[in-house]
Amino acid sequence: MADFETILERGGALILPTETVYGLFASALNEEAVKGVYQLKRRPLDKALNLNVASLEDILAFSKNQPPYLEKLYQTFLPGPLTLILEANQAVPSWVNSGMASVGFRIPSHPLTLDLIRKCGPLIGPSANLSGQASGLHFDQIQADFKGQVDGFKDDDFLTGQDSTILDLSTSKARILRQGAISKEELVSALPQLIFQD
Template identity: 60%
Template sequence: MMDKIEKALRENQAVILPTETVYGLFAQALHQKAVENVYDLKRRPKEKAMNLNVASLEDILHFSKEYPPFLRKLYQAFLPGPLTIILKANEKVPAWINSGMSTVGFRVPSHPKTLAYIKACGPLIGPSANLSGQKSGLKFHEICKFFPSQVIGLEDDSAIKGIDSTILDLSKPRAKILRQGSITQTDIQNCVSDIIF
């Protein structure tokens, strides 16, 4: 039997869910109206692409192309966890996700309940649960003030570390860290020796 959060996701509504970094505003990624609703709620510029929150390496492969041979090793070392991987998108990624760009970012959050919702309803978008340009709230009651009362969510402040995910761009021959989070370049190179920065 579905709980109220899964029901809301299946009805293309936005929900607030915890990750190991910050709270996210999650919705069905492959439904354009659900994605547009999140853009509107966050007041986020449409040219700012969304990530795909997925539940497995197979999901990443399903939506990408030209991935590096070490991708499986990287996944096994760091995911689920606070790492966003950017790869070249294939034709299965709709333009309303990546703003028509040739790439797309992938996240696999490690919070068990959030990951379970992604497995059940995914792929999902899940940008930080705040108004665009404002600091991410670390407390559920703070975040709820940003959004209409009908946006429901899962409260778990204990899961929130407040450190953004590391964004690793693997869409070009040389890897590049676009945003430094809790996972460093040294961490990555120690686990994946054949990656080239």
């Protein structure tokens, strides 16, 4: 079997662990690779994907109008189970964020996956499940769902099973779009300047 970097360079997909659940990863800058993941998941094309990146510099390279506390937020919680929604800039491919004005960023802390993102990113990495089903946690079920359709995979027994918290910072006041591993209280405690919508 080809190594993971080669699979991504060829436009293939990988099932890899994050610190939360398994993700279905492919090169974000390869339109055909991204479309392939949509097809594998049976995901509607208007349902945007996140960019999996490896650093604050990567986030800045694909976003604009960032809040002044972004660096502190990054230093406190990332890499880790937090997805940040920011305004997208022109570098974000429309096939990733469905042409929306915003884009999500994820920096998973699993060492194997993060290292691969550093080498081959940005990547897309939605949960390794069929659209509408529970997030991909059980490797046997994932293999059954995508049998023979994914070019590479890595098992891991130590996932938490709790999704990342999605924090929307694309408007003047923050919103939690999905409560996950990091609570609102933890966010406010670390960043008192973080103002949430009522």
